[in-house]
Amino acid sequence: QQQVKQSPQSLIVQKGGIPIINCAYENTAFDYFPWYQQFPGKGPALLIAIRPDVSEKKEGRFTISFNKSAKQFSLHIMDSQPGDSATYFCAASPGSEKLVFGKGTKLTVNP
Amino acid sequence: DGGITQSPKYLFRKEGQNVTLSCEQNLNHDAMYWYRQDPGQGLRLIYYSQIVNDFQKGDIAEGYSVSREKKESFPLTVTSAQKNPTAFYLCASSSPGQGEKLFFGSGTQLSVL
Numbered sequence: 001q002q003q004v005k006q007s008p009q010s011l012i013v014q015k016g017g018i019p020i021i022n023c024a025y026e027n028t029a030f031d032y033f034p035w036y037q038q039f040p041g042k043g044p045a046l047l048i049a050i051r052p053d054v055s056e057k058k059e060g061r062f063t064i065s066f067n068k069s070a071k072q073f074s075l076h077i078m079d080s081q082p083g084d085s086a087t088y089f090c091a092a093s094p095g096s097e098k099l100v101f102g103k104g105t106k107l108t109v110n111p
Numbered sequence: 112d113g114g115i116t117q118s119p120k121y122l123f124r125k126e127g128q129n130v131t132l133s134c135e136q137n138l139n140h141d142a143m144y145w146y147r148q149d150p151g152q153g154l155r156l157i158y159y160s161q162i163v164n165d166f167q168k169g170d171i172a173e174g175y176s177v178s179r180e181k182k183e184s185f186p187l188t189v190t191s192a193q194k195n196p197t198a199f200y201l202c203a204s205s206s207p208g209q210g211e212k213l214f215f216g217s218g219t220q221l222s223v224l
Contacts, residue, residue, distance in 0.1 A: 043216050102153055
């Protein structure tokens with residue numbers, strides 16, 4: 001019930017493509033869904049987050065889509081760039097309790 | 112600059128040895144966390160502390176110990192009881208009211224000699 005399942009494990013796209021990373025959860029008490037971006041040798045950094053009262057949130061080229069009934073959420077990166085190459089983690093938490101992380105997706109954007 | 116400082120960047124442990132990873136923050140955050148990252152395994156919570164002199168076990172606390180004597184410091188000791196310590200260790204902190212938003216340090220890579 002505490003798991004967050006993330007897919008795919010790795011993803012390769014060409015520059016300008018729109019990579020999509022998906023996450024699914026079971027715990028209906030989860031009410032906060034962030035995405036973290038991690039570059040090699042660095043710690044993750046918060047990229048964008050959503051709460052279940054909205055179905056979509058956009059910040060720059062990054063968009064979260066949220067489907068409460070399906071208990072799924074996804075990250076879309078518009079006009080992807082080689083600099084977006086990183087590992088992306090979805091996460092979820094119930095209220096103010098500690099986050100549960102997905103296993104990560106390694107994204108490679110080729111020039 | 113406000114942030115979280117982890118040291119050392121790289122650490123090597125000999126068989127039977129305890130090693131301590133340092134984590135210091137100047138963000139004035141109450142809560143601090145230690146995560147372990149293995150390739151393809153995501154981030155797994157080792158210990159967390161929501162207030163000075165108090166801490167709780169996470170999902171994989173066996174073989175690890177922590178202390179929280181000061182608000183800004185949360186060191187992690189990897190004991191000899193941890194049989195598979197090779198991993199990337201991440202320290203994080205968060206502030207009240209933003210408990211879900213974590214700020215991470217740059218990590219310590221621990222390897223076994």
